[in-house]
Amino acid sequence: MSPIPSSMSAVVQKFDGYSNTATGPVIENAADWLEAAQIPVPKPGPGQVLIRLRTASVNPSDIHFIKGEYGQPRIKGMPAGFEGCGDVVATGTGAEALQDQRVAFVAAGSGAWAEYIVTQAQMCIPLRPEISDEDGAAQIVNPLTAMAMVDIAQVAGNAFVLSAATSQLGKLMCSLGRDLGLNPIAMVRRAETAETLKELGAAEVLATTDTDMVSKFAKLSAELKPRVFLDAVADQISEQVFCAMPNGARWVCYGKLSTELPKLTQMGQLIFMNKRIEGFWLTQWMMSTPPADQMRVVGEVQDRFADGRWKTDVSERLALKDVVPNLATALKKSDGKVIITP
DSSP: OOOOOSEEEEEEESOOBOOOOOOOSOOSOGGGTEEEEEEEOOOOOTTEEEEEEEEEEOOHHHHHHHTTOSSSOBOTTSBOOSEEEEEEEEEOTTOGGGTTOEEEEEOSSSOSSBSEEEEEGGGEEEOOTTSOHHHHHTSSHHHHHHHHHHHHHHHHOSEEEESSTTSHHHHHHHHHHHHTTOEEEEEESOGGGHHHHHHHTOSEEEETTSTTHHHHHHHHHHHHOOOEEEESSOSHHHHHHHHTSOTTOEEEEOOOOOOOOOOOOOTHHHHHSOOEEEEOOHHHHHHHSOHHHHHHHHHHHHHHHHTTSSOOOEEEEEEGGGHHHHHHHHHTOTTSEEEEEO
16 A cells, blocks of 8 residues: 555635525536645544545535535635545554445545545445445435435335435435335426436426426325425425425425525414424434444445445546536536546
8 A cells, every 4th residue: 555645635615614695506616615725634533534535426515515505614724525435544543443444434524525534433334345436435425314314204104205306315215215115206307307217216206397286296195195205405395395295294304405495384284283394414313323223224225336226326527636627517417426536
């Protein structure tokens, strides 16, 4: 193994803290928030590991974060990026078991869009040899979220609703729901994606651009009685869908793709129909779920990638040096994930 250098290439943030804006996970020019830099290679402390990057993925949460619109503050000069895959090349005390292992990781402190990353050992998952680096780079945020949220839906009945269903996470939830014998009701922007989603496992597909969409959903709701709405959009249509759901419905928000701020129009449903609105954040799930339950979910995720039931659709591959000039254009391709390499 080659020696660890003292400095590295990275894509770093230009600002600190929050921006107090809500413009959504879209950018016209990454240079507004990011810049390429040479910075010192971080050193792992107790319970931490140093990872040499193989691949990193770009999620909507990354874009919210670099724009100062995420639930955690930015740190100027620190690398961006939450998720990736790489080789553990050094460890702090208590993390020696991961030395020399290829892992999927969530970055904590020092971001994934860099040649080297320091993160907590508990935020790393050793990867099976048959799982590709690209699948490894997208092994945690979307797949674990899919497993955890469909678990919520499974307990509540035989059907559930999901928005942004053509996203990588939406596709995973459709196929997982079908495999568990559930009926996923998928919400999309473009009606032409319906057949693809039905092949993946969606029982029904509704286009939000259809003027009759809410009334069509109300009929489906009366028939299938979905009691969990897994929502990444959080706009006024989301609120209307929630209002059309039966007693005991849960609106679980895990993202905010829309810049629209929805109004709650039927507050009485929270009182008299036992409905509730809640959030889901994977980091909280990872910190609060018992280790045995986490390992069961992680094992199932790796099984699905290893046998081909799940795969990462890649729309663009960017080297670190090309991220700032080309990321905005790459993100305009909506049918796959942008993957970053050193």
